[in-house]
Amino acid sequence: MIEQLPSADAVEAALSRPRYRLRMGADLEAAFDRSTVRARTARLRHFLAFALCADILAIALDAWHGALLLGLAIRLGLVAPVLLVGLLLLTSNRPSWQQGLLAGLPVLCGLVSIASIGLLLGGRYVELYLSAAGMAAFFVNAAMPLRFVHAVILAGSNILATLGLAVTLCAPGDLDDILATLCFNAVVVVLTLSMNFGREGGSRDVFLHGLRETSQAMALAEANAELMRLSTTDHLTGLLNRRAFHARLESAIRTVGAKHGWFGVLMVDIDHFKAFNDSAGHGAGDDCLRAVAGRLAAVPLVSDGTVARLGGEEFAVLLPGADRNAILMAGEAIRRAVEERAIPHPGFAESRPVTVSVGAAAGKADGDATAGTRTLKRADEALYASKASGRNTVSYAPDTVEPTPVTIPAAA
Structure with a gap:
């Protein structure tokens, strides 16, 4: 069955939308989902596989800092299974919100685990692991192909979860310096969301320009076919000329x-x-x-x-x-x-x-x-x-x- 393309007017309206707005009309959103779901799913799966490998390799750093058992317990006992489940369940036939959940939740566990190991170790390791968590969050926004709305939810959840762990696990005397680091991380995470926004906006524009070119090509083909029909048809009787x-x-x-x-x-x-x-x-x-x-x-x-x-x-x-x-x-x-x-x-x-x-x-x-x-x-x-x-x-x-x-x- 040949999919009907959205109207040319709808495509032009979407192309002229304000740059701060990602969402298009309902028909275009559905067509965009169908057009990009396979590639997006493949990239998300690749990212989860990379995150799983990075999580396992980070155990060596935990061991270097004298926290081998803690790293094994958190990374292999919690984060790795969650990443693996997300990797196995993430398929292209799932709705967009399910894909966001299956990709975002494992990554959230990985980000929070970095901060939690540092907070549990205490001392000089707190700043080290919190900085690493901030860099990881920056990398997620820069490279992970989540929908922007899902990236915002992930970033907000990461900030709140890390803040809650800091308040729960840290002594009141150490909290001021830790909160300052967390606030810096939060600002970096929020600012780098613009990278995700720009990436999704670019992919939507590529999709719309592709629709425009396809629509123009089809219109040209129809015009040529009509011209050919007129050039070979007797206008009075409808027979060939x-x-x-x-x-x-x-x-x-x-x-x-x-x-x-x-x-x-x-x-x-x-x-x-x-x-x-x-x-x-x-x-x-x-x-x-x-x-x-x-x-x-x-x-x-x-x-x-x-x-x-x-x-x-x-x-x-x-x-x-x-x-x-x-x-x-x-x-x-x-x-x-x-x-x-x-x-x-x-x-x-x-x-x-x-x-x-x-x-x-x-x-x-x-x-x-x-x-x-x-x-x-x-x-x-x-x-x-x-x-x-x-x-x-x-x-x-x-x-x-x-x-x-x-x-x-x-x-x-």
């Missing part, structure tokens, strides 16, 4: 030529059409042309062929695979269909319907590129024979190796 008919004839010659197959051509002309126009006017003449075109296209024997209006009251039919007998049967079916339509001809006092004269020819595509042109010319000659024999007839013009021309008179 002369140019398109000749292109189909050349294509058919190449197609059946590979099999040395037959093809047939009919030339169809409305009898006494000038008298029709002179008597009823060109408006009625146009109605007559449309009615005859409809009858030609509806004949079952020509349903697999090409019907075109060459100009004026002249039509042509191409039937790939039709030999002499098949093209004669198709020509007679057309003649009879128009006559049975019983369109009144105003150019005669007596009650006479509109009729057509038909010229038929068949040929074999034997690799000769001029076979189509020669067969079309013979069909045109057969049409003149039908006109000369009294009209409302079907005539067949044989090739040089065939018998003499044949005329099929109208049924009595």
